[in-house]
Amino acid sequence: MTPTPEDLLARASVAEEVHALRPDYRALLVVVDGILPAAGDRGSEALLVAAEEHARGLLERTSVDALPHVAAWREAYRAFGAKPQRTRNSLEALTRRAPQGLPRVNRLTDVYNAVSVLHQLPLGGEDLDRYAGPPRLLRAAGTEPFDTTAEGKTVVEHPEPGEVVWTDDAGVTCRRWNWRQARRTQLHDGTTTALFILDALGPMDDEALTAAADDLVGHLAEGSAVRSWRRLLGAG
Template identity: 55%
Template sequence: MENKNVCELDEVLTGARIEPEVCLLRPDFAVLLMVASGLPGGPSDDASDALLAAAEEQVTPDHPHEQAWADAYRAFGAKPNRTRPSVTALRRRPGLPRINKLVDVYNAVSVRHALPVGGEDLDAYRGAPRLFRARGDEEFETSAGVEHPEPGEVVWGDDAGVTCRRWNWRQCARTQITERTGRALFMLERLEPMTLTALLAAGEELRGHLEALGADVRTRLMR
């Protein structure tokens, strides 16, 4: 079972792709993908609360990484003041939400490093991740029903549909990480002026927090 699990995780990483039209839009874009298994899901706890509290204390206004993402949103027709990049939405909250143990961990890393970090439940995922510009007829599942992205919108998707709209604005209901998640995919997304070295450091920090959750946690990176 462990070998089968490792093979499945490797297939998610090796099958991932960024379509050329996204690279043309932002040639400086890079993503670090991480898969993790053996995760002990559960509600927010003292440890995840402490990570968020520490991240809250490090927030500074008008971070240059936030401006880079605002520019990227404008480039594909989104209005960042109305639909904010995930990192901006988090960093400008008066207090970070406590959602569940795993989401709290990656939100803390996102806020601390001022970069978007997304998380997907791999047991709900279908195939490998793909970042592309939408046609407009793809399906995006919400708690209220099915929506469709705007034509040209940058979206993440799997074989079953769009998993995150407007690059990193809003995740679909189908693949969201819950208290029952045991295997997950994480995306750490970088634009300049963030360096690739800083991106890798954020990834290693996330890996360390995840592996500290339990002896059975296993992580794999693709960069």
């Protein structure tokens, strides 16, 4: 039986050993249903352009790694043994890319990438119909399966022991907190129900985190009658 969004969010969790690394960490989980699959349109293009301009303005004043939330995420990566200069969190990767142009994929992906840059927070999107059980953030044992691609071929890898990963009952859905998503649950052109994970550390307060979620849902609601549910997982 497919769990309801309310049930899935109620069973979502962040392990205590993750909070021990960063007591200021919060995850805002947002489920959006009724998404209308579509190619990029004028609205999503305008949002991408605004995000690119915002990134250019930020980087005219400071380097990427000195932006407050990027710097905080670099510290979080170091706390569990990752090298942020080699494996960049999704916010840093998108912000670095934005001045030269963000990718154009489809309306859904374009909107959430733009919101990530505009609000300066890591934001992951997953196809909820491909999920197996609730999302859980924990430190890996190192045996969990993670399906990805290497040299154009599908392969199964495993996280490093102690690595912070998002998982469901079938395996890892995102490695190194918010670095790389699994192929199994990634958004695609036919996605109609999505789970979004908005990650925040100390430089971002709950009001700003909520504003990012409101912006995301608002843009996805343009032209379609979506329903949404959310849950904030905070320290303690």
